[in-house]
Amino acid sequence: MNAPADPRRFLYRDLDPDTAQRLTAQALGQADDGELYLQYRRSEAFGFDDGRLKTASYDTHGGFGLRAVSGETTAFAHANELSEAAIKRAAETMALIDPAKNGRAAPPPRTNRHLYTDTDPLDLVPFADKVNLCQRIDAAARARDPRVAQVSVGLSGSWSVVEIVRADGFVAHDVRPLVRLNVQIVVEQNGRRETGSFGIGGRYLYDRLFDEATWNRGVDEALAQALVNLDSVAAPAGEMTVLLGSGWPGVILHEAIGHGLEGDFNRKGTSAFSGRIGERVAAPGVTVVDDGSIPDRRGSLSIDDEGTPTRETVLIEDGILKGYMQDRLNARLMGVEPTGNGRRESFAHAPMPRMTNTFMKAGRDDPAELLSRVKRGIFAKSFGGGQVDIVSGKFVFSCTEAYMVEDGRVGAPIKGATLIGDGPTVLTKVLGVGHDFALDEGIGVCGKGGQSVPAGVGQPTLLVDGLTVGGTAV
Template sequence: MADLAVTEDLFFTRAGLDKDGALRSLTSALEGMDDGELYLEYRQSEAVSLDDGKIRSATFDTAQGFGLRAVAGETAGYAHASTLDNASIERAAETVKAVRGGHSGTLAAGPVGTNQALYTDLNPIAPVPFETKVKLLSEIDAYARSRDPRVKQVMASVVGSWQAVHILRPDGAAADIRPLVRLNVTVMVEHGGRLETGTHGLGGRTGFDMILDEATWKAATDEALRQALVNLDSIDAPAGEMPVVLGPGWPGVLLHEAIGHGLEGDFNRKKTSAFSDLLGKRVAAPGVTVVDDGTLPDRRGSLTIDDEGTPTSRTVLIEDGILTGYLFDRMNARLMGMKPTGNGRRQSYAHKPIPRMTNTFMLGGKDDPKDILGSVKKGLYAVNFGGGQVDIVSGKFVFSCTEAYLIEDGRITAPVKGATLIGNGPDVLTRVSMIGNDMALDPGIGTCGKDGQGVACGVGQPTLKVDLLTVGGTSV
């Protein structure tokens, strides 16, 4: 693999690590253990942001380090450091041995390698001068203000990173080189003393070319402005139980939070998920199929390999309403007698891997979105979401809508503000009665939080009709 040659040079030649010495320390640490690895990481990241016509912040950061993990049964010892030298690795190895105690295991075989390449290995930061990024943000600001005299403030940012990882085991090694870029635009408008905002972003595992394309950044700016202007005309949201139609694409974040986390292996091994012990049983309406797919080229949530070295995969979680799988890292898969799915992820070398989603979405159905909306006498059409809260054990969730509309007699009418969706993830899936033929993925903006770790992810879904859902609003 080309990536392996690059990371071998990066860590064992330029950083000066003695590979044989690191391998000896690792082998000693994993004696009598069930699993473990040495995770080496190097990362460059850059962020530039504009606010009200001025560059407000510009950062460039380089970080490197290692994490050494030893797994004995259900216990994991983890030690990490930002210094890449053999003495530090040797000290880490002595530390993680403490979890062995009286445990005597056989080290599990390492992941089977892959030759797939889902994205470029080129560093997106270096080829594009800093001045070009500043110029882009200034052009976004000027363009947004030229579009409508009601624009009062523009905030925009570009972010890029380049991460190289090398995963060393006594029986072999794996490597991955991961680019990531993102553009975000927020527009604030004012009319009659009322202020409203709209936000849009995009990104992926590519170079900055996708963001620098004039048609692309103008479309992102137009979308942020459109949302802000829609919100200027919004009225108070209704409250109560009613049919809710969810739009395609980013509204899949509700699926990610309310259902996806409950399908991660650690929660199900510990039986703390609302989906525990339900494999093979109906958990959703017929026609509902949910997958997690880390193999989509250039997508924000995709990975060639996960952070344990396992190639990512397309995992069907729910098929035609039946629960068919969970998402696994190596430890939880071993303890549950299952196969790893390539979902062992970590924020950085300072964090141990845990089961996490990649790109999680519901497949499209056969219904025309116009027919879905036309079937609703009185309800809510939710197009964009902000923050939310989910209880994994019960499945209960609360999500705030940043763009939503009334549906009256099958037609989209007034935009509303202050709408929240309140429900139970597993229960909502059983109330899906129509599934659109317009499945879409989000534009590449997702970041998932779990156990204090944040990782890039993707979501998606088609237009969906939920027959009954509680809407929290500001009017009756």
């Protein structure tokens, strides 16, 4: 039986590991820290719309990023060519920074942990089968209800091989699969059109998405959301109690709170949470963590993009601020340990502190009991887009599925609701934390500094007092 091919072969077609190590030592020998980051990636995407395949793409690319760090200064160069000559050219940029003043930083701890398969999902399923899945989902959705006017299906996958090479001899590599399925359904009744959507994905193979129970659940949930919105009424406006659903609504935590707990913002003193370690920043019972070590999750990584093993990092414990998410540079300058949160979009980007899977842990409250406490408010089940200001923590989020709540009972669905507030304040207004914790289905994308990376969110049902609801009705 033949041994499986080494995925690293894609990195070393025109380069060999010994040469990569030698060039890195030469380029970064005088720096505090840094690395040679090698990457090969292939990806594909299918877009099925209006009953036929509209788009199909396939892409491969590879390259390296070379980074030298001295104090707070970073020199970075990259190229989409994995060769000795290209790395030598990039090394000329590294010579522009000052020599290390504090000695070379210690390498990351090593790990043999693998949180996901290293198999390439793209080659395991024929092209025709991927198109056929999109067709089956389209047909199933249209057969569910005569009000279905349009169905859009998106299927995508990628496979990435990365290797981190340091001047001190440290070498680590990771092989990262990622797949995703999206279903969007538009329904029409009496001239009114509304939309519902569902997405699922993670660091696994396509077989999970091809499972009939999985994609049929996606059709059912997207259709149910669209039909609910057909009956929606104008959202109220004003300050009121809000019940947030479990799972994906944790995106509010990600945006309004998570970014403010990343190390770079706090080192520079620009976050609303800067200098507040040990202080109460949230109501009792609120515990928020970032954990990139959950198997198969979209936001997980066996090692981050600097070679540091990921882990659970407690950010807020029982309402008390405990720490921040750190890459190597900010951790060194702040005198703390890296937390495995050094992430980059690709070899063409330098790493920075980024979230992985960020969520609030379960509490002890019964979600039904939390609902019964709401005299007048809204139940926000799902969210779309949002914006946040990192310095102040102020956010605005639009609800894609929400309901009025009167005297502890869920009432009419509402349309056009937005939630307005600020992260530090909203945490102090939590009145109850449900025991029904859930992570999202695996669709999150996080943007920061012009870079996008996969991320996960989650939370239990939350009861929050006094959030501002923006709507169209008084």
